[in-house]
Amino acid sequence: MSSEADEIGLPALPGRSGAVSRLMQAAGTHNLSLLLALAVLVAIFGGMRPDVFFLARNIENIGQGIAILGVLATAQTIVIISGGLDISVGAVVGLSTVCIALGVEWTNSPTLAILFGIAVGAAAGLANSLIITVGGVNAVIATLGTMAAFRGVAFIVSDGQSISIFNPVFRMIGAGRLLGLQITIEVLLLVVAAFYVLMRYTIVGRNIYAIGGNPVVARLAGLNVRGYQVGVYILSGAAAGLAGMLLAARTGSGQPISGSDGLELQAITAAVLGGCALTGGKGTIVGGLLGVLILGVLNNGMILTSVPTFYQMVARGALLIAAVLVAEQQARRYG
Amino acid sequence: MSDPADLAAPAGAPLLALRNIAKRFGVVQALSGVTLELRAGEVLALVGENGAGKSTLMRILEGAHQPDEGEVLIDGRRHAFRSPSHAHAAGVRVIHQEPDIAPDLSVAENMFIGDLRPAAGIFLDRRDLLRRTHALLKRFRLEHVISPWAPAGTLGAAHRQILEIMRALRSGVRILSLDEPTSSLTEEESQRLFAIVRQMRAEGVGIIYISHRMHEVRALADSIAVLRDGHLVAQRPAGELDDAAVLQLMVGRPITNLFQGARRAPGEVLLDVRGLCNTRLRDVSFTLRAGEVVGLGGLVGAGRTEVARAVFGADRLSAGEVRMAGRRLVLRSPADAIAAGIGLAPEDRKGQALLLLASVQDNIVLSVPQLISRLGLLRGGAARDIAQQQVRRLRIRTPGIAQIVSKLSGGNQQKVVLGRWLARQPRVLILDEPTRGIDVGAKAEIYRLIGDLVAQGMGVLVISSEMPELLGLCDRILVMAAGRIVADLDRASANEQRILDLAMQEQP
Numbered sequence: 001m002s003s004e005a006d007e008i009g010l011p012a013l014p015g016r017s018g019a020v021s022r023l024m025q026a027a028g029t030h031n032l033s034l035l036l037a038l039a040v041l042v043a044i045f046g047g048m049r050p051d052v053f054f055l056a057r058n059i060e061n062i063g064q065g066i067a068i069l070g071v072l073a074t075a076q077t078i079v080i081i082s083g084g085l086d087i088s089v090g091a092v093v094g095l096s097t098v099c100i101a102l103g104v105e106w107t108n109s110p111t112l113a114i115l116f117g118i119a120v121g122a123a124a125g126l127a128n129s130l131i132i133t134v135g136g137v138n139a140v141i142a143t144l145g146t147m148a149a150f151r152g153v154a155f156i157v158s159d160g161q162s163i164s165i166f167n168p169v170f171r172m173i174g175a176g177r178l179l180g181l182q183i184t185i186e187v188l189l190l191v192v193a194a195f196y197v198l199m200r201y202t203i204v205g206r207n208i209y210a211i212g213g214n215p216v217v218a219r220l221a222g223l224n225v226r227g228y229q230v231g232v233y234i235l236s237g238a239a240a241g242l243a244g245m246l247l248a249a250r251t252g253s254g255q256p257i258s259g260s261d262g263l264e265l266q267a268i269t270a271a272v273l274g275g276c277a278l279t280g281g282k283g284t285i286v287g288g289l290l291g292v293l294i295l296g297v298l299n300n301g302m303i304l305t306s307v308p309t310f311y312q313m314v315a316r317g318a319l320l321i322a323a324v325l326v327a328e329q330q331a332r333r334y335g
Numbered sequence: 336m337s338d339p340a341d342l343a344a345p346a347g348a349p350l351l352a353l354r355n356i357a358k359r360f361g362v363v364q365a366l367s368g369v370t371l372e373l374r375a376g377e378v379l380a381l382v383g384e385n386g387a388g389k390s391t392l393m394r395i396l397e398g399a400h401q402p403d404e405g406e407v408l409i410d411g412r413r414h415a416f417r418s419p420s421h422a423h424a425a426g427v428r429v430i431h432q433e434p435d436i437a438p439d440l441s442v443a444e445n446m447f448i449g450d451l452r453p454a455a456g457i458f459l460d461r462r463d464l465l466r467r468t469h470a471l472l473k474r475f476r477l478e479h480v481i482s483p484w485a486p487a488g489t490l491g492a493a494h495r496q497i498l499e500i501m502r503a504l505r506s507g508v509r510i511l512s513l514d515e516p517t518s519s520l521t522e523e524e525s526q527r528l529f530a531i532v533r534q535m536r537a538e539g540v541g542i543i544y545i546s547h548r549m550h551e552v553r554a555l556a557d558s559i560a561v562l563r564d565g566h567l568v569a570q571r572p573a574g575e576l577d578d579a580a581v582l583q584l585m586v587g588r589p590i591t592n593l594f595q596g597a598r599r600a601p602g603e604v605l606l607d608v609r610g611l612c613n614t615r616l617r618d619v620s621f622t623l624r625a626g627e628v629v630g631l632g633g634l635v636g637a638g639r640t641e642v643a644r645a646v647f648g649a650d651r652l653s654a655g656e657v658r659m660a661g662r663r664l665v666l667r668s669p670a671d672a673i674a675a676g677i678g679l680a681p682e683d684r685k686g687q688a689l690l691l692l693a694s695v696q697d698n699i700v701l702s703v704p705q706l707i708s709r710l711g712l713l714r715g716g717a718a719r720d721i722a723q724q725q726v727r728r729l730r731i732r733t734p735g736i737a738q739i740v741s742k743l744s745g746g747n748q749q750k751v752v753l754g755r756w757l758a759r760q761p762r763v764l765i766l767d768e769p770t771r772g773i774d775v776g777a778k779a780e781i782y783r784l785i786g787d788l789v790a791q792g793m794g795v796l797v798i799s800s801e802m803p804e805l806l807g808l809c810d811r812i813l814v815m816a817a818g819r820i821v822a823d824l825d826r827a828s829a830n831e832q833r834i835l836d837l838a839m840q841e842q843p
C-alpha cells in the first residue's frame with residue numbers, strides 16, 4: 001500500500017507506522033533504484049581511477065561541484081511537481097552574480113549584496129509567474145523567452161564586463177569551512193532540508209502536489225492555484241539567486257556569462273532522474289537530490305577518466321532523454 | 336496465441352466463454368473462478384455492487400489486464416490478448432465507464448483515430464472523414480447536435496460517451512461490452528443507445544451490458560449474470576430472476592425502501608440566488624433552505640451544471656448575485672464559495688473531482704487544510720483519522736487509505752469525492768450527479784446520508800438525470816431548459832411526465 005504511494009512519487013503522509021517502515025517510505029522504490037544507479041557509477045569510476053576517485057579531496061570536489069546544481073535542481077523539482085517548468089534559472093544565476101558583485105561595489109556590505117542578488121532572482125521569478133499565470137503563456141515558452149531576456153539584462157547592467165568581488169566574506173563562503181565542512185555544501189544541505197520539509201510536512205507542499213496533479217480539481221477543491229504558481233516561480237527565482245551567490249563566491253566575481261553552460265538542462269535532468277513527471281503532481285526532493293548526486297559523480301568521473309568535453313555534453317543530453325524514457329515506461333506500466 | 340489443438344472450432348461453441356478467471360491486485364482478490372458464456376445475438380447484463388469486479392472482468396476480456404488464472408475462448412478457441420488492440424483486431428471491444436478521448440482532436444478525428452485515410456498521399460482527407468462521421472452521427476440522430484469539427488474536449492460527459500460508443504461501432508465488432516454506458520446519458524439519449532444495442536443484437540453481435548440500473552437491465556437483457564465479491568453467483572435467463580432476486584444476489588441481503596426518513600419543515604433561507612446570467616445562464620433565481628433538498632432537473636445541456644458552477648464561483652457571472660444566509664457573496668473563485676460554506680461535488684470525477692495519482696486520504700483531506708495542520712505543518716494523524724472516518728462512513732471499498740484513488744472501482748471513486756465534502760461539512764452542498772455509477776446498496780446509503788445531512792440543517796442541491804432519484808429525494812424540483820429555470824415544482828405536484836414536458840418545451 002504505502003510502497004504503491006511511493007511508486008507514483010507522492011509521499012504518504014507521515015505518522016503512519018514505525019520508524020523503519022517510515023524510512024523505507026521516505027526512500028521509496030524509485031529512490032532505491034537511484035541509489036543503485038549511483039552505486040554502479042561509483043563502482044565504475046572508482047574502478048577506473050581508484051587512485052583519485054575515493055580521495056577525500058575528490059569527494060569534496062564532487063560536493064563543491066553539485067552545490068550550485070543541487071540548489072537549482074531541488075527548486076526545479078518543486079516547479080515541475082507544481083506542473084510548471086523553469087528554463088530561465090541558468091540566466092538568473094548569471095544575473096544574480098552580476099547584481100551581487102555590483103551590490104558589493106555599491107554598499108560594501110556582503111549581507112546587503114547577497115540579499116540584493118536573491119531579491120533580483122525572486123523578482124525574475126515573479127516576472128516568469130505573471131507571464132505564465134496572468135498572460136497564460138506556456139511555461140516552456142515563457143521561461144525560454146525570459147532566459148534570453150534575463151541574460152541580456154545581466155550583460156546590460158554589467159556592461160558586458162566581469163566584475164571582481166574583493167571581499168573576504170565571499171572568499172570564506174566560496175572556499176572556507178565551518179565545523180569542518182565546506183560552506184557551499186552546508187548551504188546546499190540547508191536548502192534541501194528546507195525544501196524537504198516544505199514538500200513533505202506542510203500544507204503548502206501538499207497543495208503544490210495537488211495543483212500539479214490536476215489544476216482543475218485543485219481549484220474546485222478551493223485551492224488558490226494561481227497563487228501557488230506565483231509562489232513556486234518566485235521560489236525558483238530566489239533559489240537561482242542564491243545559487244548565483246554561491247557561484248559569485250566561488251569565482252570571486254560577477255560574470256554575466258556565468259550559468260550559461262547548460263545549468264538549466266542539468267537541473268531539469270536531475271529532477272526528472274529523481275522521479276518527476278513533466279506532467280506535474282509527481283516527484284520528491286530526495287529524488288531530485290539523488291539525481292544531482294548521479295550527475296555530479298558522472299561529471300567528476302568523466303573528468304577523471306579524461307572524457308573529452310564535447311563527449312561529456314553528449315552524455316549529459318543523453319542522460320536527460322534516458323531519464324524521461326525510463327519515466328515514461330514506468331508510467332505506462334503503473335498506468 | 337491460440338492452441339493448435341483447439342484450432343477447429345467445436346460446433347455449437349458459444350461466441351464467448353470465460354473459464355475460471357481469477358485476478359488479484361496486491362491484497363485485493365478482484366475475481367476468482369469466474370465462468371461466463373455469451374452467445375451471438377445475446378445481451379447479457381452483468382450486475383454487481385461497486386468493486387464486485389465487473390470492470391476488471393471486462394479489462395481481462397479485452398487484454399488490458401492479464402488473468403492470473405483461467406482462459407478466454409472465442410468460438411471455442413482460446414485467445415490471450417496481450418493488449419486491447421489485439422482484442423479489437425479479433426472483434427472484441429469494451430467501452431469504458433470513463434471514456435478516454437483526445438480533447439484537442441476534433442470529434443471526427445477522435446472517432447476515426449487509427450483509421451484516418453489520407454488524400455493525395457499525405458494530407459488528411461477531410462471530406463472523406465466528414466462523410467463517415469456524418470453517417471455515424473446520423474445513426475444516432477445527432478448530426479445537428481454535435482459538430483464533427485468541434486474539439487472533443489468541448490463535449491459534455493454525455494456526448495463523450497456517445498463518441499466512444501460510435502468509435503467502437505465503426506469498426507465491426509462481434510463482442511461488445513458496454514461498461515455503464517448510460518451513467519451520464521439522459522433518458523432520451525439512453526433510449527437512442529438502446530435502439531442501437533437492439534439493432535446490433537439483431538445483427539448477431541454478442542453484448543455484455545454493465546449497469547446499476549435495473550430498468551435498463553429489464554429493457555435489454557436476455558440473461559443476467561451477477562457478480563459478488565469477485566465470484567459469479569448466478570447466470571440465468573432474465574425471465575427467471577425478478578428484481579428483488581437480483582438485488583438479493585448482488586448484496587447478499589434484502590434491500591428495503593430506497594428513500595426513507597421523515598421530512599422536516601425547512602428552516603431559514605441559506606442560499607438565495609438572484610438573476611444569475613452568464614454565457615450559458617439566463618436570469619436564474621431560486622432559494623435553498625436549511626433542511627431542504629432541492630433538485631435541478633432537465634436535459635443534459637440545459638444549464639444545470641452551469642448553475643452549480645456559477646453558485647460555486649467556478650465560472651464568471653455577467654449579472655446576478657448569490658447570498659448565503661442573507662450575506663451577499665463576492666465569488667471570485669471556488670475558494671470564496673467554500674469559505675462561505677458551499678461545497679460542490681462535480682459530475683466529472685476524473686477531470687474535475689479527483690487527483691488520480693494521489694491516495695484516498697489525500698483526496699479526502701484536500702479541502703480541509705485547517706483540520707489537518709497546525710501553523711501550516713501537517714498533523715499526519717489528523718488527516719488519517721479524517722480519511723478513515725469517511726471511508727468507514729461511506730463504506731468505501733479500498734485496501735486502505737493509502738491506496739491510489741485511480742485503482743478504486745468507479746463507484747468507490749465517487750464515494751471518495753463525497754467523502755471530501757462530508758469532511759468539510761459545508762452548510763450548502765451541491766451534488767452534480769451524485770450517484771453516477773453507484774450500486775443500489777450504496778445508493779440507498781447515499782440517500783440516507785443526504786437525509787441525515789439535511790436533518791442536521793444542511794441545504795442540499797441535487798442535479799440528477801435519474802428521474803426516480805429526483806422525485807424520491809427532493810422536496811422541490813427546479814426544471815431547467817435552455818439556461819433558465821422554467822418551473823419550481825413541489826413534491827406533491829412533481830411527476831416524471833410533467834418534468835419531461837417542461838424540460839422539452841423550451842427547446843428550439
Ligand SMILES: Nc1ncnc2c1ncn2[C@@H]1O[C@H](COP(=O)(O)OP(=O)(O)OP(=O)(O)O)[C@@H](O)[C@H]1O
Nearest residue numbers: 360365385386387388389390391742743744745746
Ligand atoms: N489496477 C488496480 N489495482 C488495484 N486494485 C484494483 C485495480 N483495478 C481494480 N482494483 C480493485 O478490484 C476490485 C474490483 O474493481 P472493479 O473496477 O472491477 O469493480 P466494478 O465491479 O467495476 O465496480 P463499479 O460498479 O464501482 O464500477 C475493486 O476492489 C478495486 O479496488
Ligand SMILES: [Mg+2]
Nearest residue numbers: 389390744745
Ligand atoms: Mg466498474
